Amino acid sequence: xxxxxxxxxxxxxxxxxxxxxxxxxxxxxxxxxxxxxxxxxxxxxxxxxxxxxxxxxxxxxxxxxxxxxxxxxxxxxxxxxxxxxxxxxxxxxxxxxxxxxxxxxxxxxxxxxxxxxxxxxxxxxxxxxxxxxxxxxxxxxxxxxxxxxxxxxxxxxxxxxxxxxxxxxxxxx
Numbered sequence: 107x108x109x110x111x112x113x114x115x116x117x118x119x120x121x122x123x124x125x126x127x128x129x130x131x132x133x134x135x136x137x138x139x140x141x142x143x144x145x146x147x148x149x150x151x152x153x154x155x156x157x158x159x160x161x162x163x164x165x166x167x168x169x170x171x172x173x174x175x176x177x178x179x180x181x182x183x184x185x186x187x188x189x190x191x192x193x194x195x196x197x198x199x200x201x202x203x204x205x206x207x208x209x210x211x212x213x214x215x216x217x218x219x220x221x222x223x224x225x226x227x228x229x230x231x232x233x234x235x236x237x238x239x240x241x242x243x244x245x246x247x248x249x250x251x252x253x254x255x256x257x258x259x260x261x262x263x264x265x266x267x268x269x270x271x272x273x274x275x276x277x278x279x
Contacts, residue, residue: 150261
């Protein structure tokens with residue numbers, strides 16, 4: 107089984123509902139088992155800053171899917187939930203990024219793992235570290251990167267605690 111960590115974010119519409127729907131769709135995908143969902147964090151936008159704040163989570167899952175197939179699942183969920191890519195770092199209804207796929211370093215035309223900017227972004231690292239259960243070199247690097255950041259300055263605030271995947275998906279309204 108492959109261990110995969112995703113980052114999921116949204117800043118349009120019913121933000122919490124968008125996150126829950128994305129996780130629900132992951133749980134309904136054949137060959138994917140969602141093991142953990144981080145707390146929800148509200149974060150300031152990065153890049154294009156003249157937009158609403160984001161809600162972000164990290165998800166740990168196991169899957170028998172290849173990294174390419176997992177990317178297709180993520181992009182399919184984005185499409186199903188109405189993601190439109192107007193411009194880089196712009197507002198989005200949902201964004202699913204593969205952060206880590208096992209201990210692998212992957213570089214293809216469509217996928218780079220570990221995610222190329224994850225070590226620069228507290229809004230990715232804080233939820234990721236909350237649910238990480240492995241002491242991999244990639245996760246040790248994430249801890250080191252986070253230790254150098256000022257979380258308050260980065261605008262990352264816990265918005266809602268999540269206890270279990272089931273509770274998170276069940277409370278979808």
